[in-house]
Amino acid sequence: MNHTILIVDDDRMVAASLELLLRRAGYRAESVFRMADALPAIAEHRPALVLLDMNFTIDTSGKDGMGLLKRILAAYPRLPVIQMTGWATVQLAVEGMKAGARDFIAKPWDNRELLNAVAIQVDKLPPGFGHGGAAAGAGEGNEGAMEVDTFSGIIGKAPALLAVLDQARRVAATQASVVITGESGTGKELVAEAIHAASRRAARPFVAVNLGGVPAGLFESELFGHKAGAFTDARADRKGRFELAEGGTLFLDEIGDLDPAAQVKLLRVLQERQYERLGDSKPRTTDVRIISATSRDLHAMVAAGTFREDLLYRINLIHLHLPPLRERPEDIPLLAEHFLASARKRYDRPTLQLGSAAIQWLRHQPFAGNIRQLQNLMERTAILAPANVIQVEDLDRQSRDTGRMAQPALGGITLEEMEIRMIRAALARNGAEITATARELGLTRAALYRRLEKYGITP
Numbered sequence: 212m213n214h215t216i217l218i219v220d221d222d223r224m225v226a227a228s229l230e231l232l233l234r235r236a237g238y239r240a241e242s243v244f245r246m247a248d249a250l251p252a253i254a255e256h257r258p259a260l261v262l263l264d265m266n267f268t269i270d271t272s273g274k275d276g277m278g279l280l281k282r283i284l285a286a287y288p289r290l291p292v293i294q295m296t297g298w299a300t301v302q303l304a305v306e307g308m309k310a311g312a313r314d315f316i317a318k319p320w321d322n323r324e325l326l327n328a329v330a331i332q333v334d335k336l337p338p339g340f341g342h343g344g345a346a347a348g349a350g351e352g353n354e355g356a357m358e359v360d361t362f363s364g365i366i367g368k369a370p371a372l373l374a375v376l377d378q379a380r381r382v383a384a385t386q387a388s389v390v391i392t393g394e395s396g397t398g399k400e401l402v403a404e405a406i407h408a409a410s411r412r413a414a415r416p417f418v419a420v421n422l423g424g425v426p427a428g429l430f431e432s433e434l435f436g437h438k439a440g441a442f443t444d445a446r447a448d449r450k451g452r453f454e455l456a457e458g459g460t461l462f463l464d465e466i467g468d469l470d471p472a473a474q475v476k477l478l479r480v481l482q483e484r485q486y487e488r489l490g491d492s493k494p495r496t497t498d499v500r501i502i503s504a505t506s507r508d509l510h511a512m513v514a515a516g517t518f519r520e521d522l523l524y525r526i527n528l529i530h531l532h533l534p535p536l537r538e539r540p541e542d543i544p545l546l547a548e549h550f551l552a553s554a555r556k557r558y559d560r561p562t563l564q565l566g567s568a569a570i571q572w573l574r575h576q577p578f579a580g581n582i583r584q585l586q587n588l589m590e591r592t593a594i595l596a597p598a599n600v601i602q603v604e605d606l607d608r609q610s611r612d613t614g615r616m617a618q619p620a621l622g623g624i625t626l627e628e629m630e631i632r633m634i635r636a637a638l639a640r641n642g643a644e645i646t647a648t649a650r651e652l653g654l655t656r657a658a659l660y661r662r663l664e665k666y667g668i669t670p
């Protein structure tokens with residue numbers, strides 16, 4: 212089936228060449244040249260994805276595009292939008308990603324990179340999205356729609372992993388509460404998201420809360436919300452996670468970290484399906500599916516008296532256990548190649564490869580941080596490896612030097628990664644010419660040099 216891609220660009224030449232490119236790749240393509248036409252065109256064509264030019268000629272700051280991006284996402288929160296910008300500034304790209312854009316492409320674009328970015332977004336669509344008049348964003352009826360395996364992004368072939376995924380697929384369709392156990396970085400959240408995306412709740416929100424990171428005093432406000440004035444810092448009304456997840460899935464990460472008082476409060480809501488915002492006596496009914504995760508042994512905690520048995524019974528209808536990476540070494544080369552493939556694109560190093568000794572070396576690492584650690588290692592090495600074939604020394608150096616780059620992610624990409632990616636792409640486009648690259652990025656030469664040094668990029 213052909214997905215429709217909507218192009219919003221005031222430059223007709225650009226729109227025409229994008230249309231041609233997308234049609235050759237097997238998509239249907241439609242263009243509009245005025246911002247005012249974008250929302251009506253989405254309603255008419257039900258596209259699977261929008262390519263949105265952020266710089267309409269009247270204003271090159273990108274503000275117009277940003278306003279339109281926000282309006283599109285307000286009307287169609289789940290419609291993937293890729294930003295396109297000819298005046299690539301990190302600031303604009305970051306702002307767009309924060310507003311909910313899925314990716315950004317700098318103009319002039321690279322055809323392969325663009326098609327890749329489109330395919331990634333379109334492949335991720337849950338059933339029923341964006342083709343042949345199906346509901347894009349509105350989330351209504353998806354009967355008879357295309358089949359998308361929401362587990363397909365979970366890489367691995369080890370029998371122990373496949374068995375868990377098989378079980379997860381089967382429970383997805385039910386309303387059953389699920390506990391996912393496994394060490395840190397084994398993919399618990401990824402599996403929780405896949406279950407949600409394969410469930411009947413897919414068009415409703417998936418809301419994650421890390422209970423280990425919520426201070427005891429803020430537990431109720433975080434989960435149930437509060438009314439303004441409920442306590443000293445409560446200046447305005449606030450929705451809690453239960454309310455945000457209404458109709459969807461609430462992912463309770465690190466549930467083993469809950470103190471006894473919080474366990475009682477959570478149990479009450481799960482039993483009665485009702486809660487109140489802090490400072491508000493009006494009871495609210497909740498319809499959420501609970502998926503919990505922990506790296507602890509909850510049964511042992513029950514035996515030790517630190518976790519309530521009745522709460523465990525409520526949350527643990529189905530138990531899935533993700534094996535640590537060291538117990539499935541056959542998955543390491545697959546995962547390494549998977550992370551390398553995205554790093555190649557992200558850092559504009561299309562010829563980067565893993566040497567065979569390096570693959571063997573990886574297979575023998577303990578990976579206490581599991582897949583997250585392997586992912587970080589591959590990313591860092593892809594940025595910093597001096598040659599095109601990654602050697603054992605490159606991996607070894609980066610793995611000893613861990614933690615420095617670990618930063619909160621922004622739609623999966625950290626600000627630093629975003630900057631590195633933009634700089635590399637701009638250098639490639641300008642034949643490594645510093646003045647031209649700096650101009651394109653809107654930086655002074657000195658500022659560009661400082662960043663090259665900071666990130667160890669050799670032009």
Ligand SMILES: Nc1ncnc2c1ncn2[C@@H]1O[C@H](COP(=O)(O)OP(=O)(O)OP(=O)(O)O)[C@@H](O)[C@H]1O
Nearest residue numbers: 364365366367394395396397398399400401582583
């Ligand atoms: N099988 C897999 N294939 C591809 N990527 C994976 C896989 N498993 C995990 N990842 C990636 O590894 C990272 C860590 O996974 P995730 O956050 O789901 O782990 P977690 O078990 O929830 O960790 P924590 O307990 O620390 O919260 C994520 O970026 C995730 O996308």
